[in-house]
Amino acid sequence: MQTLKINLHGESWTLKKFECSEEDLVECLKVAAKMKLPLKEALLNPFFYYNLRLPKIPSLENLPGKKITGLLNSPKNQIEILLDGKKIRKHYFSDLLLLFPMFEVDRISMLDDYSPGIYVEQKAIGFIASYELKVETVNLDDLQFKLLEFKDKILLQKPTYQNKNMLFRRKETLLIYQNSFEV
Numbered sequence: 060m061q062t063l064k065i066n067l068h069g070e071s072w073t074l075k076k077f078e079c080s081e082e083d084l085v086e087c088l089k090v091a092a093k094m095k096l097p098l099k100e101a102l103l104n105p106f107f108y109y110n111l112r113l114p115k116i117p118s119l120e121n122l123p124g125k126k127i128t129g130l131l132n133s134p135k136n137q138i139e140i141l142l143d144g145k146k147i148r149k150h151y152f153s154d155l156l157l158l159f160p161m162f163e164v165d166r167i168s169m170l171d172d173y174s175p176g177i178y179v180e181q182k183a184i185g186f187i188a189s190y191e192l193k194v195e196t197v198n199l200d201d202l203q204f205k206l207l208e209f210k211d212k213i214l215l216q217k218p219t220y221q222n223k224n225m226l227f228r229r230k231e232t233l234l235i236y237q238n239s240f241e242v
Contacts, residue, residue, distance in 0.1 A: 069136030129214025
């Protein structure tokens with residue numbers, strides 16, 4: 060069996076909607092009040108999670124709720140395709156938009172409106188994600204990329220191979236922007 064690996068490098072964008080049980084929300088509001096912060100600001104503070112001490116909500120990274128994330132469409136973002144540790148292809152994100160015959164690309168459009176709630180928006184740079192899948196033989200025509208269109212952003216999401224989900228392995232990123240807002 061061979062190992063097919065897809066590495067994403069560059070800048071990612073994430074939008075998380077905070078959702079939890081009523082009991083957990085009461086605890087979150089208590090801790091935020093002790094810190095003299097509104098909940099939307101407390102969610103960005105690492106000491107909030109230390110004081111909260113809820114196993115269901117250990118950190119901002121593991122915030123419960125819905126999450127939209129992906130590699131942003133910017134010129135420097137790269138996609139590497141490796142087979143058994145050897146790089147066989149390297150593309151820039153813009154290549155996916157231009158090279159439709161080379162790869163199967165599914166475009167998904169999302170509604171631009173937000174449902175009521177608290178949202179956390181983040182941008183990160185670095186090694187965004189590594190996905191792997193064990194395969195018998197490799198045919199790059201069977202590699203599929205999903206592009207999510209949300210507002211003015213186009214995000215590259217988790218790739219698939221022969222309609223099989225690739226397994227997320229690791230990431231190494233640096234957060235460069237975060238914001239929270241309430242709708």
